[in-house]
Amino acid sequence: MKVKNFIYNHSFTLLLGLVILFAFILRYYYTTIGLPYLYYWDEPQIASTALGMMKTGDLNPRFFAYGTFMIYANLGVDILHYFSLMETIPTDINYLESLNDIKINADTGWKWTISHPSFYHANRVFSVILATGTVFATYLIGKILFNRYIGLIGAIFLALLPFHIMRSVWISTDSPAAFFVILVVLFSLLFIETKKLSYFILSLVFMGVAITTKYNTTLSMLIPLIALVWVLNHDKESVKTYMWFLVPIVPIVIFLIIMPYSIIELPQFLRHVGKEIRHYKVLGQGIDDSAIVGLPHLKIQLINFYTHIGLFNSIMVGLGIIGVLFRPLFIFTLMMPLLYISYMMGTKVSYHRNFIQVYPFIALLFASGFYTLYIILNRLKEQLAPLRKYNSALIVAIVSLFFITPQAYSSLSEAIVQKEARDSRTHAINAINKVQGFSNIVIAKELRIHPQDLKLLKLPYTIEPLLMISTKKSQKKTLYILPALISSSQWRKDKNKIDAMRKFIASLDKTSILQTIQKNDTRDTRAYVSVTRLHYFSISPTILFAKNLTQEKNR
Secondary structure, three states, X not given: OHHHHHHHHOHHHHHHHHHHHHHHHHHHHHHHOOOOOOOOOXXXXXXXXXXXXXXXXXXXXXXXXXXXXXXXXHHHHHHHHHHHHOOOOOOOOOOOOOHHHOOOHHHHOOOOOOOOOHHHHHHHHHHHHHHHHHHHXXXXXXXXXXXXXHHHHHHHHHHHXXXXXXXXXXXXXXXXXXXXXXXXXXXXXHHHHHOOHHHXXXXXXXXXXXXXXXXXXXHHHHHHHHHHHHHHHHOHHHOOHHHHHHHHHHHHHXXXXXXXXXXXXXXXXXXHHHHHHHHHHHHOOOOOOOOOOOHHHHHHHHHHHHHHHOHHHHHHHHHHHHHHHOOHHHXXXXXXXXXXXXXXXXXXXXXXXXXXXXXXXXXXXXXXXHHHHHHHHHHHHHHOHHHHHOOHHHHHHHHHHHHHHHHHHHHHHHHHHHHHOOOHHHHHHXXXXXXXXXXXXXXXXXXXXXXXXXXXOOOOEEEEOHXXXXXXXXXXXXXXXXXXXXXXXXXXXXXXXXXXXXXHHHHEOHHHXXXXXXXXXXXXXXXXXXXXXXXXOOOOOOEEEEOOOOEHHHO
């Protein structure tokens, strides 16, 4: 009876806990994407810099293209993970004997070097924790604005949103910045509601943390300031003169605590930040972006929002805008995304990941749509007698389940697929071990097969440049592991080299190709060849198994 009573008395809390747990699990399933290979450009900027600090003890990041909070936070994660790896045994795939065994880009010159991918995995889990915190903060804001049920709907929407799930995983600044921005709004709302100084200071503290995570969150400084004006108009006694000075002082202090090297290395800091400003405001993405600024840019982002949300959810979001008529504080809450979108419209970079900060507020609009629906049903019941026997809250709950259930199923199914997916090079190793009749393996260096995968090979192997392989005669009982297509980000510089490599691959006798390993994705049955890049990370490149190097023209 005690257990039943506890469940009954705390049923909503348990439901909320399950939503938060489900949000974490969905995102956690994505944390192994690609590993031990990297699929995202920015991850080494944070992860490898943090690992470099741990190896050298030099806390100067020498990198200020964006704030360094995530670098230092992941340094803490790496130290804890290092201690756990020191307990591993030699047979463990992540075995670590000493700090010097950790290899990063500074050791090899290859930006995407990760000798121990579990460090990256631990960093991704940290990012997932922050993103899950965003889901919970969205619930709290919805509860303050409307009630706990509307807050729960908002949290569920964000928890299940595929775009937010995917962006939650990478070791980057976008999703963590969204978390701290939503905390700025949350504590500003609490300050308006309670007039407590502690909430006001917390909003300023998280504003400082947000800025040290991603510079464009500086706009969040306006939120506590607007909150102060809001409270002043309703209760002048609660606003003290010194509170106006706290608005710039507290974030600056937090900024300097987290980013002391922005002052110590001031010229480098200014160069990097200035370069990013020029990138966003002047240069754009390397193409003619002059037509992107303003309304055209807004159109691009609205299409992206619609693509990631879908038709039916967009209808509820549109209905949710009416919610501002019932909750004036909702207007205050929506100021942050409106200010942010207005600012970003003036930039020439249209990466939609920059708008991850907006999605928690879209989740609140989605939830507000159900509140508006509830109000409309209640008004209709007053006008139409046949409707009075129906429970408006129950109808809204059923409609919300109609929207949410298929999204939950779809998000979980995709997460399971991503959890089981592996890079083509990992699949190639498993396939090599099953091939019979060979005593030696020659692997093209350009594939950059990870040492952890190479450890699993059962036969002796050598790694050679593709052009060197092309000059040799076939050796008996030797299996050649080759890229199906070569590309380069420095095409003009590498044109002759690329042409020679492609000519060699194309000239191979088709009967000598024993097997082709392609991207493992059962959802896409199209036949296409994924490239192997020379100066850039590759994503599941197509791999050929050749039993000899005989060329068609020599047959």
